[in-house]
Amino acid sequence: MKVGLIDVDGHNYPNLALMKLSAWHKAKGDTVEWWWSDLFQFDLVYMAKVFSDAYTKDAPEPMNAERVIKGGTGYAITLENGVEVYHAERDLPLAPEIEHIYPDYSLYPELTKETAFGFLTRGCPRGCAFCHVAGKEGRASKKVANLSEFWSGQRNVTIMDPNILACKDREDLLAQLVASAAYVDFNQGLDIRLIDNDVTALLGKMRVKCLHFAWDNPAEDLEPFFAKFSERYARKDRRTKVVYVLTNFGSTQEEDLHRIYTLRRLGFDPYVMIYNKQEAPRETRLLQRWCNNRVIFNTVPDFRNYDEKLG
Numbered sequence: 001m002k003v004g005l006i007d008v009d010g011h012n013y014p015n016l017a018l019m020k021l022s023a024w025h026k027a028k029g030d031t032v033e034w035w036w037s038d039l040f041q042f043d044l045v046y047m048a049k050v051f052s053d054a055y056t057k058d059a060p061e062p063m064n065a066e067r068v069i070k071g072g073t074g075y076a077i078t079l080e081n082g083v084e085v086y087h088a089e090r091d092l093p094l095a096p097e098i099e100h101i102y103p104d105y106s107l108y109p110e111l112t113k114e115t116a117f118g119f120l121t122r123g124c125p126r127g128c129a130f131c132h133v134a135g136k137e138g139r140a141s142k143k144v145a146n147l148s149e150f151w152s153g154q155r156n157v158t159i160m161d162p163n164i165l166a167c168k169d170r171e172d173l174l175a176q177l178v179a180s181a182a183y184v185d186f187n188q189g190l191d192i193r194l195i196d197n198d199v200t201a202l203l204g205k206m207r208v209k210c211l212h213f214a215w216d217n218p219a220e221d222l223e224p225f226f227a228k229f230s231e232r233y234a235r236k237d238r239r240t241k242v243v244y245v246l247t248n249f250g251s252t253q254e255e256d257l258h259r260i261y262t263l264r265r266l267g268f269d270p271y272v273m274i275y276n277k278q279e280a281p282r283e284t285r286l287l288q289r290w291c292n293n294r295v296i297f298n299t300v301p302d303f304r305n306y307d308e309k310l311g
Contacts, residue, residue: 001025004035004045004065005107008074009056014111015048016118016160017072017094019103026104034107038064049074052084054276073132082276086132103150116182117158118150120173124163126191128216130249130275133162141166147176157182165194174202183207189214189244192225200232208240215263215270216246218255223262230266241268245291248284249275256284257303260291264301269294 003025007015022032035045045065049056049072058075061068069092076091077084093099105112122144123137141163151157157180164170164186177184189212195203203211215222226243233241243263247256256272263270272288274280290306291297300306 001028001030001043002041003030003032004042004062005032006035006045006047006059006062008047008049008059008072009051011108011111014105014108014117015050015072016103018046018048019105019107019117020094020098020101021046022104022107023101024098027101032104035062035065038062040064041066043067044069046071048072052077052079054079054084054278073136076136077132079276082279084130084132084276086135088135091136100145100149102152114154115156115158116151116154117160118145118147119160120145120147120176121161121164121167121169123166125166126163130216130246131162137162143167143169143173147173147180151180151182155182156185158185158187160187162188163191163194165191165199171198171202174199174206178202178205181207183209185210186212188212192222192229195225195229197232200229204233211241212244213241213268214244214246215259216244216249218251218259223266226263226266226268230268242271243268244273245270246273246275247287248277248280253283253287256287260287260303 005018005022007018009015025032035042042062042065044067045062047059047061047068047070049058049070051074056074071092073086073091076087078087103117120143121141123139123141124133125139125141127134127139147157157177164173167173184206185208192213245256245259245263260270270291272291274284274288277285286306286308287303289308290300290303296306
């Protein structure tokens with residue numbers, strides 16, 4: 001069978017579902033390649049989409065395929081009154097034998113060179129209104145794999161879990177990452193509220209280029225948690241601690257600036273994320289430009305003195 005793949009979101013970040021589908025079909029003896037033209041006939045074409053139409057417009061269905069299967073979170077999200085709504089019934093999960101196969105990293109040779117991507121856990125107990133994880137994966141963090149399922153000695157490991165620290169098996173999973181001696185990137189962020197001395201010690205033994213956290217809700221006072229972690233985390237290089245700051249989701253600019261200034265004072269690097277950027281006010285977009293440009297952020301420490309011509 002000839003199988004085609006379409007990464008609707010583009011090729012700037014590897015699509016894990018497509019890598020697993022490719023590995024599964026190749027193991028069956030099928031021919032797998034990127035779909036690129038209507039000139040050649042395909043038996044099956046998969047279209048994968050992670051982001052909603054607010055960020056990625058859908059691609060037209062190929063006319064040269066006997067069957068087309070669309071899947072991914074992006075196909076299960078609608079924008080209603082400026083808010084993304086997730087519809088679980090529209091999201092097609094991978095079959096277990098595909099979900100747990102070793103990914104075909106050859107699909108993205110430049111992006112996955114010496115880097116493994118995968119999930120050790122799924123789900124998150126927080127149920128944040130702006131996030132689709134609870135609806136997609138459930139409001140509990142559960143172990144779904146060991147590191148060996150998607151890592152085979154690569155120098156870097158990207159962990160895509162929504163909340164690995166909420167899992168009861170977290171110490172075992174973190175110990176696996178320590179033992180790998182690979183550079184680890186928790187790209188969805190670690191839950192600062194769940195870090196205790198044992199977790200801090202494991203993170204201190206781990207090879208990391210950057211630790212990611214989040215302070216999304218200004219109504220939650222997370223300052224004590226960040227302050228405590230900053231005190232007991234052995235590595236003092238502030239460049240290794242980045243905190244996502246969600247804006248344009250019910251917060252005022254005063255609340256946004258409070259989180260930004262507080263994080264900077266505690267030795268973290270705030271990184272502004274804008275919800276529904278297309279409809280965000282100009283001041284919020286300027287805030288993001290000011291904060292996320294490290295040179296400007298350090299040169300002009302007060303947002304009130306920021307000149308947009310600098311960014």
